[in-house]
Amino acid sequence: MNNGSIFLRPFPPAMLALVCLGSLAACHGSGGRSQAVAGDTAALATPTHENHLMGEDRSATAGDQTAVGVNAYLWRGAIDTLSFMPFASAEPAGGIIITDWYSPPTTSGERFKANAYILGKQLRSDAIRVSIFRQIQQDGQWVDAPVAANTAADITSKILARARQLRTDAGAG
16 A cells, blocks of 8 residues: 555665675775875875775886876875975875975974975976965964075975985886
């Protein structure tokens, strides 16, 4: 008899068990590896080329680029170079690294933030853009302040040097 109400049939026990197991598997889908989350520099600093779905290791064929067109050596060089600052966000597919504010231990009342963008597939200076922001504390408030003109260029040079070292260490050039 259908009087306009919705009839709900209970899940068969086997179906309920499958749903529960699927949910548990999703909660532990990392296979014991740590997942990269904002601020987790350990997970970001140790990239893996392993394809867990296909069970293959792509490190031998990854070359100079990641799967989406960002230079892997520049990415790792930027992560290594900026690792003294806490990461707010790091997106390897898009080549974007955004740090959180960092106050040098020797300087009180001053803090810095960095954004790094990997723009290309080749290990070249025009394939990376770094922006540095500085704030100073005045009357209990953080106020934007100018950054030394050479700061972004110096950090970019360190990232490029680290990326070249990584490429040399990998035997790619």
